[in-house]
Amino acid sequence: MTPQKKNSLSCHHCPLSSLCLPSNLNHNETTQFDQLIKERRTIERNQHLFRINEPFKQVYIVQSGAVKSYSISMEGDEHVNAFHFPLELIGFDGLADETHQVSAIALEHSVICTLPFEPLLSFASTAPALQRQLFNMISQHMVSVFSISSNSYAETRLATFLLDLSNRLKKRGRSSSDFKLSMSREDIGNYLGLAAETVSRLFHGFEKKGILETNRRTIHLNDFYALRTLSSGS
Amino acid sequence: MTPQKKNSLSCHHCPLSSLCLPSNLNHNETTQFDQLIKERRTIERNQHLFRINEPFKQVYIVQSGAVKSYSISMEGDEHVNAFHFPLELIGFDGLADETHQVSAIALEHSVICTLPFEPLLSFASTAPALQRQLFNMISQHMVSVFSISSNSYAETRLATFLLDLSNRLKKRGRSSSDFKLSMSREDIGNYLGLAAETVSRLFHGFEKKGILETNRRTIHLNDFYALRTLSSGS
DNA sequence: CGGCCGATTGAATAGGGTCAATGTTAGTGG
DNA sequence: CCACTAACATTGACCCTATTCAATCGGCCG
Incomplete structure (x- = not known):
């Protein structure tokens, strides 16, 4: 070795x-x-x-x-x-x-x-x-x-992003519903073409709707159906 | 044959x-x-x-x-x-x-x-x-x-788009300043994540600034320097 | 020559950005 | 082990850009 x-x-x-x-x-x-x-x-x-x-x-x-x-x-x-x-x-x-x-x-x-x-x-x-x-x-x-950039609404983009993350982690044998975000809100926003504050507000909004729970870098996805609906609502 | x-x-x-x-x-x-x-x-x-x-x-x-x-x-x-x-x-x-x-x-x-x-x-x-x-x-x-999606302002996106088009045509032995847009405003807007009306308005704005001349599908780029400045102004 | 699609232009609106203040936490060093 | 701090996250208020809706214009095709 x-x-x-x-x-x-x-x-x-x-x-x-x-x-x-x-x-x-x-x-x-x-x-x-x-x-x-x-x-x-x-x-x-x-x-x-x-x-x-x-x-x-x-x-x-x-x-x-x-x-x-x-x-x-x-x-x-x-x-x-x-x-x-x-x-x-x-x-x-x-x-x-x-x-x-x-x-x-x-x-x-x-x-x-x-x-x-x-x-x-x-x-x-x-x-x-x-x-x-x-x-x-x-x-x-x-x-x-292409999947991200084609979405026009901030909500749609974040939902697509979360589902993409979830899928990729699942494919690698990790939980698709509970994971740790390894990147900051700033990074997510930058990647999605949104302000970090917007990302924060969106997480809050999703949480209020019961779609997910989040605390800083940890995240739990509750309602995949809702996420998919949001994600497709381009 | x-x-x-x-x-x-x-x-x-x-x-x-x-x-x-x-x-x-x-x-x-x-x-x-x-x-x-x-x-x-x-x-x-x-x-x-x-x-x-x-x-x-x-x-x-x-x-x-x-x-x-x-x-x-x-x-x-x-x-x-x-x-x-x-x-x-x-x-x-x-x-x-x-x-x-x-x-x-x-x-x-x-x-x-x-x-x-x-x-x-x-x-x-x-x-x-x-x-x-x-x-x-x-x-x-x-x-x-990546070059397009990273731009946040509509002006920046269109400028980047036009320069990209110009470069690609030039590389293929065509004029870099005069060409025919083969796609509609709708298509351009869709590709750039903008409304067709916004594209129209931007062309008009560029024209007023003397950056280019356009009539429907034909286009003439006057001021590459200005375009590059706009394009980099993310 | 008429019809139709694409392009332009205008007015009002909303979605998200920016700026600024405040919370929160992980990591540091004592 | 605990207090401190800097970086990250959240929240609020206001503003601006681009969208939407609507009307009009212009050319190209049949």
Whole structure:
């Protein structure tokens, strides 16, 4: 076991591997894939995984924790592009012109698998299942991007956001109704194109309607039906 | 020359091929790639390329013309996801679960190259330059998605939109300052998250400031500096 | 030439933003 | 272990931007 891997799991032992990039690889291929992984490192809250303008060399997969990716406008204000949870691929933004277009920062203590990109592509050429899975994950991401921005009302956006979060966590074997928000109201608002105060007021409103209960970062979803109704009420 | 290709150009003769998927392929590979193309068909305004929920089998590249992709919410209203111009890849939305997540419709008479997906992937495995280019194009697309939604003011959004359009057309050898909008005000507004009336008013406002001239679908951009200033004023 | 769809323009309204004050809590250090 | 503090969250009041509804205009197509 190499030193940098001592704190984490090889793909063979990772409970999430069946849903991850190597999901459709056989045992041998998975071993090969595992050897592609340069490191599995832990990063703490507020530490960067990479920063905008840095050269693009590798992609990352969240094994545990949560990461936010954001860009900075010319006026210097931040725009949150995405939140990333376990199984999700980060860093593809840098591919197009070899330079990262966004920064990625940990929202909490996280474990991140690092995949050098060139070797990954080479290996993907020899393992169709991996190539396919790569495209799948990217496609999935693309589709999800649209779901939020298409909603016009603040209520609708927050409901969509909460359902999306809930689904993603559920898919990863976590509770779909009770979870801890790893990001601030500010981050949520920024991501949804709303003021943090609006997010706060919306949580309050949802709570009054009995749709959910929340206390700071903890949240419990009561009424999925109501959330879905709100979410679809574009 | 097969019948369905008689109206259009093979990659070898296509003036855009140096910027297209096969850009980094050698002559032989390009020939192989060209044979992957199932058809190059013309579609007319308001004809669909594919519809939401149809099985995903192939991807498309616009050779000429313009295409809009959109989804329909549960309430039945349309949301415009993207406009596609020559060189742009359409259809990846369907990859994740084998079914198209959006519909694609021609905004004007267009020529579309059709690439069956499985053969494309197989070929990509043997031609690293193509595999790479595929990822590049997807990555590029992903990055561009964020630029609009991050702008909060209507003025900013429209300015960003116009500059994006201008850049994309320029890259394809067309004028960056004079062009014909292939989409309605309604479509623009929908795409930007604005009412059509707001788009109309904004055009009027820009015109009064001397930034551009417009008459219905034709547009002339005068003052790129002003547009860039507006665009960055998030 | 007429009809119809898209574009424009105006007036009133509402949804969400901004600014400012106040609560609350996790984390720090003594 | 407890008190302190800074960062985050909440709440209120006011304002502004963009929406909605409605009317009119203009061109393109048949």
